[in-house]
Amino acid sequence: MPANTSPIFTLTPDIQWAISATTANTTKDLTSGTIFQVFSAGTNGGYVQRMRFRTLGTNSAASVGRVWINNGQTTATASNNVLWDEITLPATTVSEVAAQSTYELPLNFALPPGYIIYFTLGTAPNAAGWSVTIIGGEY
Secondary structure (H helix, E strand, O other), X not given: OOOXXXXXXXXXXXXXXXXXXXXXXXXXXXXXXOOEEEEEOOOOOEEEEEEEEEEOOXXXXXXXXXXXXXXXXXXXOHHHEEEEEEEEXXXXXXXXXXXXXXXXXXXXEEEOOOOEEEEEEOOOOOOOOEEEEEEEEEO
């Protein structure tokens, strides 16, 4: 018999972000280098719906955005981190007559209390950087 037969909904909307991600991190286990905290689940846990990436201007180098889940413990221990997903982020040129593209990564999962989502870049964008936003909620 299932332990919970009722759907659960978030109590409070929660939008968290990291602005101006400009530094590369080539580690494949999150144990060193520059990392950007994007979301932290509260006391009762949280739900993350999607992650949005927007350029902050001209970025002369393409990159890969890496999304990590951490169990709330030190990132210096590899077993506390898991690479959840990656997204290709192109080189961009700022324009005053055309909108920059927005890139979205669907997440749609619950996080236990204290868990954290981090973001890293594979290569430095050489200029403006990226804004990363998570749309979610707290239980």
